Amino acid sequence: MGGDHGPSVVIPALAKVAKRRTDVNFVIYGRSDAVRPELEKHPALAPVVQFVHCDVAVRMDDKPSQALRHGRWKSSMWRAIEATKSGDADGCVSAGNTGALMAMSKFCLRTMATIERPAIAAIWPTLRGESVVLDVGATIGADAHQLIDFGILGAAMARSVFGIERPTVGLLNVGVEEIKGQEEVKEAGRLLREANLTSMKYHGFVEGDDIGKGTVDVVVTEGFAGNIALKTAEGTARQIGGYLRAAMSRTLMARIGYFFAKGAFDRLREKMDVRKANGGVFLGLNGIVVKSHGGADEESFASAVELAYDMIRNRLLDRIEADLDLFHARHPQVAPRAAASGEGSQ
């Protein structure tokens, strides 16, 4: 029910996915009057869709607390998350209100046993392909142990989504020297280097410009800096797109050039389209939840669904649990109980 377009984008997107992934089944939660007409336009979906009517839909401008108050147990968002918990679904995808989706996911699915706080992971297009960047806004601040958790979560996701056996992991910092940056980041770096985990290759610190270069497969940071990095990159891409459009329409020669190079510009636009790599993945919960951009079109919502599909197929949650167990078995001194005392240190 969420996002800028609701079922008019979601249902056609599911039709696309159903054609490409023939073993997929959908359970759709929403208001009957909004969803039924769209489903009727896509009869091919009938055999793979189960529709569940819900009276209540979380609004895009609901605060997380409001959404929980009005929407818990009964809203379409809640019930989609709950289906993931009960096993009626293997994962949940929503284009709805991010804050509400995270609050409900935490409340319903709970964080994994050794994880204190969840993260939102973004897939970031880079010059070398794609990287996982987390946390891009689930929680403000993170201590060293939470940053290590994010590293383990992100590496498991990179293995599931990119198929890289031992992804490289970097900690986002203001310099690459060991002596620089926040205390938490320095401690996390020291612990990750010592741990020498089999599930990842710890690279060291990376800086803001390393993200776009694709220096590492997984970039780890706390939610404040991560959110600002993500939005700054989106803003810069739009800004350069604006410059480019202005430059290409300014003179006759430029317009002629644009005419010839139109195919190239179309490819470029596709590369720069932030919606292509659609889907913020909620990590650290007992269930797979993917947040699609609210403004997603059909193809881009389909990407978010296929991202969830890939993570389910590749048993992301099992991988994460195994990696966390291994880490904590080897490093009892950084058991999650110890983490609380470090919280808030600067």
Add this chain to the structure above:
Amino acid sequence: MGGDHGPSVVIPALAKVAKRRTDVNFVIYGRSDAVRPELEKHPALAPVVQFVHCDVAVRMDDKPSQALRHGRWKSSMWRAIEATKSGDADGCVSAGNTGALMAMSKFCLRTMATIERPAIAAIWPTLRGESVVLDVGATIGADAHQLIDFGILGAAMARSVFGIERPTVGLLNVGVEEIKGQEEVKEAGRLLREANLTSMKYHGFVEGDDIGKGTVDVVVTEGFAGNIALKTAEGTARQIGGYLRAAMSRTLMARIGYFFAKGAFDRLREKMDVRKANGGVFLGLNGIVVKSHGGADEESFASAVELAYDMIRNRLLDRIEADLDLFHARHPQVAPRAAASGEGSQ
């Protein structure tokens, strides 16, 4: 002596500035064997240049503590800063080691009476022109009072450099709602709104994508997030430049298009060139110090010098002092002594 090219870029850059600003005089500190040959190539500089030989030059890879140990009192960097203190110069520009330049500037010039920590301000090209963004890396973390100081410093700089009488100031945050974000940012927002200063128009929170849009004239944040935002934007610009080059050389049609639109691409490249808006301004010190990019070419080092020139001409330091006095006279409850107790709170 610093930067990737040393005097071979600095001296020709000064020759450019001397042509454009006819009332400027330079005092140059450096090793005679490196500087003299360059000066000889630019005889027009002779009447406006005083050269001071220094045996020691801070190296680009010196740690700030090393630089202070080996270079205090005698290195070219130190003596240029000291000239700003003694009044032999009105400001100092260096393409050298940033950490060393900041450490020496703090040590020699000291922070202004009511300022606890200095900031580095960047001039950021936006869709609407240019904005000041600070702190981009002088110090990690900032409490509410330090963020307010940064706002006052940045607004004074925007008035001096852009000639805007009452610049708009925004606090960088992960959402624009008053309830979101770090406690320090929320408190700074509340205090700035209450203060209703005549030297700035407080806009509220801004997000990462607002920087490139030019939503406000001055974007305020602490040094960790600010540095990551700056470098992420630089990285994204380079990434898109890379895509563009690849797209334009891939097919014959694209290469023909590029041929026609070459003028437009040149303009675009200029717009995207991060070196054009060259110069990190150290704010909050008893003196004007501008850090040029190490990789600056002649034109771009000249920009940094002219930035310093403009701030000197427009009496930046006097403006800052007047603004700070006014703020602290009106708001004794946020006097700098009170700031210390809030430090490190999360």
